[in-house]
Amino acid sequence: MGVRIALIAALLLAGCENVGLAPNPAGTEAVARGRVAAERLGCGACHVIPGIWPAGTSGPSLANFRNRASIAGRQANRPDRLAEFLLDPAGTAMPRQPMSARDAADIAAFLHSAPQSAHAR
Numbered sequence: 291m292g293v294r295i296a297l298i299a300a301l302l303l304a305g306c307e308n309v310g311l312a313p314n315p316a317g318t319e320a321v322a323r324g325r326v327a328a329e330r331l332g333c334g335a336c337h338v339i340p341g342i343w344p345a346g347t348s349g350p351s352l353a354n355f356r357n358r359a360s361i362a363g364r365q366a367n368r369p370d371r372l373a374e375f376l377l378d379p380a381g382t383a384m385p386r387q388p389m390s391a392r393d394a395a396d397i398a399a400f401l402h403s404a405p406q407s408a409h410a411r
């Protein structure tokens with residue numbers, strides 16, 4: 291019994307150590323995936339997004355988007371709401387861009403990331 295408890299404690303400690311070695315890896319990976327997805331889906335055709343080609347202007351600039359209060363003037367600018375908007379921008383001037391829920395969540399993480407604002411013009 292004592293051995294079992296010691297083993298469980300050791301496994302728990304090992305788990306905690308792994309978290310400490312890699313701070314927030316999921317968040318960083320989502321941001322990186324989001325940048326790639328935004329490029330692949332052609333968001334830059336209509337939007338200025340720092341670091342993404344070609345920086346079109348038929349939609350509003352998304353530079354520093356994390357600092358905006360609202361999404362298309364309709365709802366609070368939170369990453370989860372942004373992902374929902376990207377999946378279905380119905381009722382706004384933005385045409386729906388077919389994408390997976392994961393693409394939407396990743397792009398929302400990217401648009402809310404600090405490096406994105408650091409590259410802003």
Ligand code: HEC
Binds near residue numbers: 332337360376383
């Ligand atoms: C064909 C042009 C077009 C494409 C492609 C496009 N958008 Fe848009 N987008 C718009 C327009 C126009 C609006 C303004 C909607 C409104 O305010 O009614 C908009 C609005 C937005 C907003 C809200 C902006 C604000 O000021 O609140 C976000 C965020 C956004 N788009 C992200 C994206 C992302 C991410 C992609 C790629 C997956 C994308 N858009 C692709 C035209 C486009």
